[in-house]
Amino acid sequence: MWRTLIRYRVALFLLFLFFAFLLMGVSLSIGGYPPFEASIEMLRRGFFERGSLETTIVNAVPIILTAFAFSLPFKGNYWNLGGEGQLYIGGILAGWIGFALTGLPNFVHLPLLLCVGFIGGALWGLLPVILRFRVGISEILSSMILNFIGIYIAYILLFGPLGTKSGMPFTEVIASTAMLPRLLGRIHAGFLLVFPIGFILYFTVKKTTFGYKLRCIGLNSRTAEAGGIRVSRVIIKSVLVGAGLAGLAGAVEVSGVYTYMWNLISPNLSYLGIVVAFLSRQNFLGILVGGVFIGGLLTGGRLTRAATGVPEEAAYFLIGLILLMVLIMYSIETKAKVETGG
């Protein structure tokens, strides 16, 4: 029975998705909202309208980057849940480089800002990995806690030395030489960055020695160690790149979307990145699609509130249900593997 279920996995997922919308519709009608209009409005505004499609893509960029940040170390079975802290540390450093330096030419300033964001995120991501290999602490817990510490450090800096004099948690607007150019409407050049990164990661994991080592560790780290792979070194490299990408997400938000760093730069985007990573099974090309899908649900949810009064939490409800369904799909697969002795 379980094997048959796997064979129809795509159909099963679509059925699940339909069921999620149905559940949302039922609960909306109990709450006294128009269920059909709300669901259709959400999809239409998220994916099928030019103006809001731009917002969807802008929303998708940091989600995709943080999904990369989770997925690359996860190939080696390392859970990088610290994307939020890495994003904030990357963002605050990028914001500082953005407004503190002036008079640099564009082709120096912008790459510098993005690099600094990347390095900031990578350094913050280094802490839990050091704790894991030096002290033996599970990275799941330490990176979760370091998220909050990182965010509060950014807050302290925003309310203190890096904020404006008004006492509001904003930095000054970054120099125009550090801004990502707009391509089309609200879409900024950061969107173009996402594709090459996705392809590079895809080929690194599939075709290079490093990717092979990483996948070996993911299958069984003891066997990999016995086979001569230096587990800690490979994992640290993958975390540096992954965490750096989360930091880059912060820098891209600062430079492409807001043009300043502020306290609410990320409404927990990195956790949505983790959702996307599981939705696309850590496939770097699938993440590009999954990120746009989740970004669209968010945009749709936000705009539906304005049109029909349905709370925007509906999008989070749907995302939670979708994740639960993905989990059930994973479970069915594990069950089938165990039953057939594979």
Added chain:
Amino acid sequence: MIIVGGIVAAGLRMAVPILLAALGISLTGSSGVLNLGAEGIMEVGAASAFIAFTLTGSSGSSLLIAVFAGVFLGLLFAFLVIDLYTDQVLAGLTFWIFGVGISSYMFKIQKLPIVTVKGEVLPRLSIPFLSQVPIIKDILSQDLLLYSTFILMVIVWVLLYKTRWGLMIRASGHSPAAVKSSGGYPRIIRYLCTILGSAFMALGGAYLSLEIAKAYYLPSPLIGIAQLRGFIAIVVTIFGSWNPLKIGAASLLIGGVDALQLRLQRMFPGIPIYFFVMLPYLIALFSLIVTFKKAESPQSLGKPFIE
């Protein structure tokens, strides 16, 4: 001295949700199931209790609703990880995001006004005579759930370490195959512990919304009112080496720091407040670094039992 009494009283209150969740995690974990979904289950408990309270106005029924929600989520979690062998970390993280998503949504579509409840929600109990003494006055006139939590802590400790059942539970956490071959039912034990533990977590969430915040709100999307206390509870459990009494001490430490930082914020207006807000997390991280290796975790923790 009066201030000290106030801080201790507040520390006790802040410790309760963490302690309840940590007791749930230690009970679940002792039987071999790692429930990282504590955060989400707490959130559902907080939201369902507060919705029930605004609709019925009765604290007893709202706690009951929270417990029911916890039991239901525990049953689902147990089915996924015990019968379908799902990866327990992934299941836990899913429950977290699912829990926060569903609770915020369910709260919003009720169209309830976001207000703080005035007055007492949970019934109070002042210990006779002792609650007249000035310094410990605040400490000894708390709500009933607070006292029950500390009694529950002792009960769970007795259950786990002093009874035959507890031996079975801990045995199925260490070696379920041995329990099976000696005629026990490790699956059923794990089911019961996961469900009961999940009810504790939901109760902890209910205390958070009904007593500490006296409101339900979302600080930011996907971070609910629990504000990562579910994950801190896991840290506390490891800190306390899975032993309920030590866990109690560890939660009091974190709760105390949480209560103290609110006072310190007012005492030192020159220092940025987020430095103080950060303190409980720093303490949690530090305690994790100090105790992670020494903690005696169940040997089969997080591993499915495949017959």
